[in-house]
Amino acid sequence: MYIYRLVFLLVLAIYIFSPNILDWWIRPGSIWYSPFLAWAALIMLGFWLEWRRDPNEF
């Protein structure tokens, strides 16, 4: 179960700091669609994880 606890802690950390992360993305001077670029990067990560996953994982 330790892996789930790690995941849980990570998710909690991201959740708590998410407003600050987004604030950083939309700071003055950055292009308006920068949050979407970061989001797209996250989707690519999800795609890559799914692509290399073990078919029996689910």
Add this chain to the structure above:
Amino acid sequence: MSFSPPVLVTVSLGYLLLLFAVAWVSERPRVPSRWVRHPLVYVLSLGVFAGIWAVYGALGMADQFGFGYLAYYIGISGAFLLAPVLLSPVLRISRAYQLTSLADVFAFRYRSQVAGTLVTVISGAAILSLLSMQIKAVADAAALLAPDLSPSVAATLFSLALILFTALFGARDSDSGGTHQGLVAAIAFDSLVKVGALTLLGAVILLTVFGGLDDLSTWLATNDRGKMPFRQPLHDGSWRALMLMAFAGALVLPHMYHMIFSEQPTPRAMAKATWGMPLQLLLLALPVPVIYWGAQALGVTSPASLHVLGIPMALGSPSLTLLMYIAGLSAASALIIVSTLSLSGMLLHHTVLPLYPPRERSDIYSWLRWVRRSLIAVTILAALLFHEWIGKELSLGALGIIALSGVLQLLPGALGVIYWPEGNRQGLISGMAAGMVLWIVTLVVPFSTVPDLLTHLGMPAATLETAHIYAFVALTVNVSVFALTSMVSTTTPDEDSAAQACSMGALSRPQRRELLAGSSDEFRHQLAIPLGANVARREVDRALNALKLPPVEYRPYQLRRLRDQIEVNLSGMMGPSVAQDIVKHYLGFKPQAGRDPAQDIHYIEKALGDYQSQLTGLAGELDNLRRHYRQTLQNLPIAACSVGDDGEILMWNHAMQAVTGIEADDVVGARLSTLPDQWRQLLEDFVLGDEVHRYKHRLDLRGRPHWFNLHKSTLSGPEHPEGGNIVLVEDQTETRLLEDELIHSERLASVGRLAAGVAHEIGNPVTGISSLSQNLKLETDDPDILDTADQIQQQTRRISRILQSLMNFARSGNHAPANRYEAVSLRRCVDESVNLLSLSGKGRHLSYETDCPDDLLVLGDEQRLEQVFVNLLANARDASPDEGCIRISGKREAYSAIIEILDEGSGIPDDQLDHIFEPFYTTKGPNRGTGLGLSLVYSIVEEHYGHIQVDSPVADGRGTRVRLRLPAYEPESEPTDNTA
């Protein structure tokens, strides 16, 4: 620009008809199932999550919180990115136990009907608000486009059309617990329309209003007013609350649960959704700022949430306006259809059926279908009433917050299902109840009816800015009460077992208990009481088919599986609580005496086998070890079986299958009493008896006697609380037959020794008789007496010959020791023997042809080897016809000397061939043979480390060939003088 009401109504109904058509076509057999079950369709169908938010709500939110509107999309994207640890476990449970809603999951996991009903109440209340939000958006949009159309009429028409659609396509398969292919396809189509329309509008604005990305950037740099909401820092509390609610939505929103889990996606589709769903939401979110800025640039005056309609109207494009209206309609209809469908299932399972349990009806399936359709109608009408009464006065944001903060109260219990087996029903119910009360007092009532309720209590008023505080307070209280109550209250074993079954990575450990019903037929009889004979028969047959069992099943292990499967199937139809009640009541277990029932080892093994690919690290290594030991037991060359205390066979290895001729698949999980008679008696008697070993138990199988040794080890003591026995069965039949043979040989040997003694004792009187007859011949000249004396002498010689043979045979052990053997020429032995036999040729003109090299030598006793040839040639002579030919050939083969004696006699019948070397066995007539000749030959050849082989008949059914193989002797060559 405006539209006339008939046009708008026609367009709306036309679109809903198109939706009907998509659903109808998808359910035709001609449309391949793999298209409808394609991951893309599944991912698109998940777009139901966004609902009206995607088209209208997000813009309203963006106007107020800037990029804060993204929280709704990012929250649920997080849930999908975490699918392997968040959604997959729930998918596993919902598939395995046919749990069609979160209320089913709660009722199953916490073994409580109250929990299921409470979830239904909270979800129902929250969903009314969510449905009202959809209806309001559609009615407001219709009112904007057609000012002459009354919003109430629009809302009513819209609701009625949806009742029709949902009842038709959503409640058709309630009898089979199956999926709704048509519905999924229609919802996916809805999402496609939504994404397509928003993307198109964004593109149109970007290209026509701003003239491209660069121009948009320029416009943004020069227009602070337009940028304002997107420049302001995020409102932390609202952002976090909305993100958490959206994250929880994947599990706790009824329509999301239904789409993610109940439509039974393939694991591949679920895997694709981990990135496919965030991508879909990204496509929905991306045009929002562009549309907002477009409205700013065009100076659109409509409320922010209706900008998607205001912009195309400002651009003067009726088709684009109608398309955006359709997008809103499709988003709202999709959410209403799926939510209502899901809620109707919850209401059926957790309010109607517990109050009106199904009694014997002619067609329970049809009854369930109609109840469900009525519930769909009631739900949508209730939502319409709520909308007309309260909802239409509230903003889309307020309605959304009420709904989401309500279902958020289900999150602790839902996470507990997967991650907290210690949580129990008391904790869950009290936590949810506390959360629900706070939700009603701080959010529902202030937003809907008494806005200043909280200010009277000295707290900040409930607004969109402060709602997150109350949502978090309710959630925190809920979690705390859940945790504390669970820790201080006791959990029932039943609930514990369900918790284990649901826990992440846990295997359910069912107990091995005996059912009252002894066969699948009895299942049908028992279930006929609550369900009626027809439904009972159909349900039992369905479960038997699902488990691939024969039509009549009696094995306890399989009956327990059958019971579970029936419960699962009934659960899909009537909810887990009612299913549990029926199964518990009508397919009960026998009362247990004394200790806890044993675990169902066979089931656990099977489940571990299914889990194999998921076991990694230490668990994987342990599983490998388990397999190794299991294989060792299975391949043990001794028959072994293991029997539980209740007589159930738990293991039956390969050797046991070979010995008994009974396949493991037929008996594992069955009781000893179901074995064939002989084995049943033997094993039952032995297992129940006190003896630990039983030797040489005779069992007549297939008409032949078999002997078995049985050994038993009893599993007892603290290490084996479950008890049981291991039984080893040794097949002793071969050994027993060998023993019999040995005893027979021993008897024959004694007879031989006795005969030698007798021969010796008889020899003296016979010599006396021979001497006396000799004397008699000297005493008289009477020819009669002389003749008689001759005959006496002949007979005494005959006696002597017999006695000599007997004594030779008996003496066969007393030969010259092997180390005193000398080189013997086989050719000489053969010639000597032929000479001896020629003396008594009896005038039959037999010929002997010898073809044996002179240098064929063996080490041995010449006298005895001669005896071998005399005996063999005498047999050949006796068998040969007159003027026959006996051929003797000799040759060398590698290190062996081979002698073959071939006659032209009548041959030896097959049935006698096996016995010819046995002492006293003869095929010759009376007074012609003693039956010791070949036996003697055999022993002499053995003494010389040789081998004898008899082939008969050789050709044309005649002739016998005796083949002797003796170690050849090779004289050492003379040493040469190397010094010469």
